[in-house]
Amino acid sequence: MDGSGVRGIRVMTGMTQSQFAEALNVSQSCVSDVENGRRNVSRDMRIKLAQVFGTGDDVIEAIRRAKESDKLAL
Numbered sequence: 001m002d003g004s005g006v007r008g009i010r011v012m013t014g015m016t017q018s019q020f021a022e023a024l025n026v027s028q029s030c031v032s033d034v035e036n037g038r039r040n041v042s043r044d045m046r047i048k049l050a051q052v053f054g055t056g057d058d059v060i061e062a063i064r065r066a067k068e069s070d071k072l073a074l
Helices: 003-013 017-024 028-035 043-053 057-068
Strands: none
Touching: 003 017, 003 028, 003 043, 017 028, 017 043
């Protein structure tokens, strides 16, 4: 998973970075850094994403494929 996957989840949930960060119990700057590729998506963040939003690597893969096919504007 990369930052575009995290951003895709956030956009799909209709949250701001601050709201998303609060839901994951991380800082807004952490979310920004991940989304912009300045920070890797940690194992802990993957687990939190799965717990809070019910997303796993299959969802992330679908977002990546949609992005590559220009069907999802990320």
